[in-house]
Amino acid sequence: MKPNHCIIFDPIPYHGGSKIATQLAIKQVNDGTVFHVLSASPMSWNQDQSNKLSVTTLVLPQCLAIQTQGLGYWAKQAYLAFYLTMFTAWLVLTHIKRPNTLLMASGPGVDFAGYAVSKLMQIPLLQLIHGPVGKSSAAKWCLNQGHPTFYLQSAEPSLLLCMDSDTLPTSFYTFTNGLDENDYPSTHSFVSDGTTTFYWAASLLKWKGLDILKHAIELAKSRSQITINICYIKPHNSNAEQSFVDTSIPNSCWFKEPKNLDEIRKKSDVYISTSTNEPFGLSTLEALAAGLIVVIPRDNAFWDQKLQHNVNCIKYTTNDAQSLSQTMSHIAKNLDQYQSIAKQGQKVATQYLASNTYRDIARAIETKCSHHQTLVSGSEIKSGEH
Structure with a gap:
């Protein structure tokens, strides 16, 4: 049986806690899934799980890396969307199978290109939010696409502000970080x-x-x-x-x-x-x-x-x-x-073990990889149950 394939898009060019947390989360996913990391900071990813994780360098010119707003931001997103599209096409040709999931872990504004590729190539997307989200039209558009989104509780006020809403959609779920046993x-x-x-x-x-x-x-x-x-x-x-x-x-x-x-x-x-x-x-x-x-x-x-x-x-x-x-x-x-x-x-x-804190994220990835369907709430995943 061919393994499932998940692309992790990482356009942030330096190391940080969000990458560590994301790696711990994917370690909880069953062995039937292979993760392909496209990263602007490849040295941040531990490839000890060689059968489960492969890392490809995302070449991001410094003149684009520092762009966070205006035309520069959109030029960067266009470049990243093209790069991710080519990477995804290469994986399809190499494995004769379309990736089952796109995993975003940098934040909706930063990950805009991933949302564009998800829409263009009809690949399910899953978002992890490790900190506050800046208010922008790009981030708001991403968050309103209805993809399963896991966020730290501390990010909720910024999410509500960004979405101009009093409540978050049912596709949003809380999680907390944990330690690898x-x-x-x-x-x-x-x-x-x-x-x-x-x-x-x-x-x-x-x-x-x-x-x-x-x-x-x-x-x-x-x-x-x-x-x-x-x-x-x-x-x-x-x-x-x-x-x-x-x-x-x-x-x-x-x-x-x-x-x-x-x-x-x-x-x-x-x-x-x-x-x-x-x-x-x-x-x-x-x-x-x-x-x-x-x-x-x-x-x-x-x-x-x-x-x-x-x-x-x-x-x-x-x-x-x-x-x-x-x-x-x-x-x-x-x-x-x-x-x-x-x-x-x-x-x-001892209350914060990765096998417990990331369980819902692992199940969400497995569900998408197995069924290509929208995450089902209720018996499988319950918001804030940690």
Whole structure:
């Protein structure tokens, strides 16, 4: 029996949490499906599942990659639509079978070309939304096409605003992110040596808050007791404002997209999040699972709502370097007092396993690959059931 084929369209030219989450989601799909990734960031895709995942480079000129609005945006979408059409035609000729599904995971405005190809070639489409959606006529058109759409709960206000609606269509379903049970974060063990190691992991995009962390380190009164591991992703071909790497900061170690991220995290004591209104925060979940003391801002985002201060995490005032600095200093001086909080946080992480959190997405892909039909709501998939 010939396998089913699903194309994953990835036009974003840098690594990020949405790609990690998408890979975990497709790992839950049965072995009867082969995924063909057309990616502007091929190094972001782990091809260990060689029988299930193949990656092809999407060549995206920088002059187009940075276009986000106006004629430049439409020129980019026309280029991407042509590229995806040719890629799809090549797959048809190679496998003598039309792809069963187009999987979009970057957001409706970014994925517009995929919607155009879906309509042109009559291939079912499935959308994953990992964060807020910008309001635009292109995104609104995509969201109104009636395709099954899975979104993080935090994205709902922006979806409603984009669609000029009070309610979302019945083809929309919530999901949450999870951890791979077969690649679970290694557990940290606390060692009392007079030094506390902090850990930060995110991209250099301004809203991720690296500047707040750098300022907090400068303000810290007990700097001799603090070391910090900073793991960062540097986005390329992006006009978005970014923070600068500063290796001159005392007692700091900087790692650009490290391959041994699990080892660095395991050797750290405290995880710090400085992102504001993070849609989910996969790095936070990984730190909880690893048994680190987790420090997050009071920003009413996902983890602020899920975790309790002084129970399973420590919270500080959002965008306040002074508040963060005081929190860091207090933890460094009293590390033993916070280890029970780390253990409670580790218990929270066990509620977020990929086999459960991505189950509905996997079923949706399998349903489309098996039947080429619209997703059936009800017994198979229920919105918000996590």
